[in-house]
Amino acid sequence: MPGCLLIGNIMKIKTQALLKTTVVAALFAGALCWSAAAGEATQNWDANCAACHGKDGKGQTKIGQKLGIKDLTDAKVQASFTDAEAAKDIKEGITADGRKKMKAFGDKFSDDEVKALVAYVRGLKQ
Numbered sequence: 152m153p154g155c156l157l158i159g160n161i162m163k164i165k166t167q168a169l170l171k172t173t174v175v176a177a178l179f180a181g182a183l184c185w186s187a188a189a190g191e192a193t194q195n196w197d198a199n200c201a202a203c204h205g206k207d208g209k210g211q212t213k214i215g216q217k218l219g220i221k222d223l224t225d226a227k228v229q230a231s232f233t234d235a236e237a238a239k240d241i242k243e244g245i246t247a248d249g250r251k252k253m254k255a256f257g258d259k260f261s262d263d264e265v266k267a268l269v270a271y272v273r274g275l276k277q
């Protein structure tokens with residue numbers, strides 16, 4: 152998120168004389184950016200993923216049942232893919248039996264947004 156980096160850098164320059172303040176300011180900016188990214192991921196999930204995976208990630212939607220989507224709250228399902236695989240699937244989509252099952256979101260989301268979505272998916276585990 153370039154905006155956050157910018158805020159962080161300005162804060163650093165302003166407070167360079169006081170090392171302690173710099174650390175506090177950097178932490179503060181980091182916390183702000185982190186919560187913004189997490190909130191964004193929730194919105195992105197609800198708007199782009201929930202139609203198939205369900206808001207709760209269980210996949211109990213009409214499309215989800217048709218496509219045989221696995222329950223993302225299940226620890227076994229979560230263990231069946233790595234973060235890198237999940238990120239790749241979100242970016243490139245999933246094709247099975249020559250048919251596109253999950254849409255590719257690589258054009259829609261930045262790498263950071265994809266990362267935040269993977270973290271969100273991990274948080275669905277029960």
Ligand code: HEC
Nearest residue numbers: 199200203218220221232236237240252253254256268272
């Ligand atoms: C058109 C329906 C559809 C949409 C929309 C969709 N998915 Fe999927 N997703 C699937 C299907 C089908 C699978 C493969 C079956 C399974 O493993 O559950 C899948 C699998 C996954 C997996 C498991 C990856 C793996 O390797 O098994 C993750 C993580 C995931 N989706 C995340 C997302 C995220 C994040 C979004 C929104 C940005 C999203 N999906 C949007 C249908 C969809």
